[in-house]
Amino acid sequence: MGDSQDHRDDLKPGERPTLKTISRITGLAVATVSRALNDAPDISADTKKRVRECADSIGYLPNRAGVRLRTGKTHVISLIVSTEHDIMNHTARLLSSIAGGLRHTSYHLVVTPFFPDEDPMRPVRYVVETGSADAIILNQTEPNDPRVDYLMKKGFPFVTHGRTNWSDIHPYCDFDNRRFGELGIEALTRRGRKCVLLVAPPPYHFYGKEILEGTKEACERTGMKRLVLQDVTTDSHIDDIATSVRAALKAHPEIDAILCGSTNATVAATGGAEASGFVIGDDFDVFAKEATSFLNLFRKQILVVPENVGATGALLARAALQAIDHPSRPPIQELSVPTFNDPLGAG
Structure with missing residues (x-):
């Protein structure tokens, strides 16, 4: 039988899957089966694969209480x-x-x-x-x-x-969020932007502190003006972010770039800017990061850094x-x- 074969037919009528069942089906000692399921270093990868596939096939589940006692x-x-x-x-x-x-x-x-x-x-x-x-x-x-x-x-x-x-x-x-912030300011500067609005994570989180410090230092090097939204963070509700961005754009018409610390904040901020009549890629640029390929499907003009x-x-x-x-x-x-x-x- 191949390693990937369904072994459910090998169960006897009314038999509950146990280590002894796997031992009987695979021809391996009970101790070897147990050690393979526990990822013992002296058991070969092929044997572990064979045992796990058999266990999965017959629906074997370890007795957690027994495992903990042992x-x-x-x-x-x-x-x-x-x-x-x-x-x-x-x-x-x-x-x-x-x-x-x-x-x-x-x-x-x-x-x-x-x-x-x-x-x-x-x-x-x-x-x-x-x-x-x-x-x-x-x-x-x-x-x-x-x-x-x-x-x-x-x-x-x-x-x-x-x-x-x-x-x-x-x-x-x-993830090096300080470097992410620096990359964003540098990329926006190359596009001729002069004033960035930062939608940052909460400053009491380590990564929030890193983004704030990274963008601050990069702005000092490049001469870009930085404004940080004070009433919302990337953890805020998307409606609150969009509203805050619209208010910031009205109060500071010099804003021509937005840097966001999360995907949902990017969508909200972009929507808020567009609702105010701004055109992405023309009136303003957006720099963001994401874990999955989504933002460029939403707006192809968004400048995106992938996070693996x-x-x-x-x-x-x-x-x-x-x-x-x-x-x-x-x-x-x-x-x-x-x-x-x-x-x-x-x-």
């Missing part, structure tokens, strides 16, 4: 996310890629949400104190993030999507697994530096 592990990784993200934010893409990174391991991804009016420490404490996961993945980090401080003091495995002021000692994966969230999610999964299994190793740390393929020159 190993002390839940084989669960918790992704803690805020519910305030807009549907076009890259959270869905991130979730999918993390799950993909865990697909051929013994680990499962569980999403633990928290609401904007809640203490963000609550879900973190819950996971740690109940032992409901073996590691935590966090995003929307702050420079002195209390969640990271707590996890480091507890010695609990974790990885962050985004950096903190302690990034030199903990695992993280991040798929690769980031897979790396976050690997970093979490290493933090669990090999805590003494140097933490996995990755900063993705963006590029912009500008037909007008540097980037």
Whole structure:
């Protein structure tokens, strides 16, 4: 039988799929089957593939309580996310890629949400104190993030999507938002723009701080004037962003460029400007980033930097697994530096 064959017919009437069932079907020892399903390093990739395909085919599910009693592990990784993200934010893409990174391991991804009016420490404490996961993945980090401080003091495995002021000692994966901001100002300057309106992330988030600092420094170098929307951020409702952009354009007619820190903010800001009678590509340019190819379908004139969230999610999964299994190793740390393929020159 081929490795990918459906083995459901190999089950005896009324038989519940177990390790012994997989052992009987594959001809491998029960211990080998168990170690293959747990991604043991001494088991070959071909054997692991064969065992996993058989397990999937017959519908085998491990007894989580038994696994925890034997190993002390839940084989669960918790992704803690805020519910305030807009549907076009890259959270869905991130979730999918993390799950993909865990697909051929013994680990499962569980999403633990928290609401904007809640203490963000609550879900973190819950996971740690109940032992409901073996590691935590966090995003929307702050420079002195209390969640990271707590996890480091507890010695609990974790990885962050985004950096903190302690990034030199903990695992993280991040997008270089400072460089993104610099690329945007440089590209807009090459197009002759003189005054940029920045729709930034919340300044208390590390990536928000990075975009603010990157654009500020680039504007000082290029001589471009920068205005930052004060009443909304990229986390605001799209209607509020559009309204705020229209008000800014009315108050500051010199604005001829918009730089946005998220996809949904870009759509809202562009719509707000167009509702005020501005023509994209003529009266103003827009510079933005995205995780999926969407913005140029919306408006082909938008200047777009891609953010490879798929690769980031897979790396976050690997970093979490290493933090669990090999805590003494140097933490996995990755900063993705963006590029912009500008037909007008540097980037």
